[in-house]
């Protein structure tokens with residue numbers, strides 16, 4: 465980025481059941497490219513430059529944080545961006561907040577029926593897209609690939625250098641961010657992931673595969689919790705909404721409705737159940753995602 469990134473803020477969340485909680489405020493590190501989606505993009509953009517590809521092509525659902533981040537990066541860094549969006553019915557409706565913003569950022573939007581969207585990473589389908597758009601650097605849905613890891617590893621190293629903690633905790637969608645953090649920790653401390661989607665046990669193998677691919681190593685200093693999805697991806701239960709409101713009142717920090725809310729809810733619940741050693745420190749990461757509130761009738765408060 466040409467603008468200097470502000471220093472990472474770490475907020476104290478106090479003691480819960482004998483455990484100290486800290487929150488790394490990565491949602492604040494850049495006003496327009498917040499959180500982990502930018503970290504995952506950073507090294508991919510360098511690779512696109514190296515390959516001489518000025519167009520970024522990617523995929524996402526209608527409220528995707530990743531689509532929003534790619535569109536913003538395109539505007540800020542002067543790249544052409546193309547987004548293939550799940551759901552051809554969206555083409556005939558007014559655009560939602562995420563897609564309105566993405567288009568304002570210059571992203572060309574293409575709407576795909578669900579069947580084509582499901583097959584998007586198949587070579588023939590991808591080739592047809594590229595015929596339509598011209599040469600492009602293709603980023604997968606959610607932004608996770610091998611080059612997504614080093615940007616997240618930088619965050620882990622930055623946190624290790626800044627302060628002491630025992631556990632580093634993050635919300636997981638594809639697991640790319642957790643995988644990157646693991647490579648940055650390089651076996652130090654414990655890491656903990658909370659899956660935002662239901663039935664996410666497959667993520668453990670995905671995360672091992674990602675770290676293996678990136679560093680030739682798998683790690684054992686981590687665990688994934690798959691029972692804090694709160695009903696499923698993008699399901700905001702009344703209980704979770706209430707938690708977000710209470711958290712905001714106590715700490716003055718807004719959590720996002722899909723990821724960090726489930727992370728913090730899960731962390732406090734695990735602390736209450738005695739999961740962490742008394743006297744230990746848990747560093748949770750606020751990975752951003754606040755733009756997704758547009759899909760839930762706006763942010764509370």
Ligand SMILES: *Cc1c(COP(=O)(O)O)cnc(C)c1O
Pocket residue numbers: 499500501529530606608635636637638639640641642720723724751752753754
């Ligand atoms: C995408 C996202 C995640 C999950 O990241 P993965 O690398 O896909 O696991 C976590 N938090 C927020 C806010 C996100 O947008």
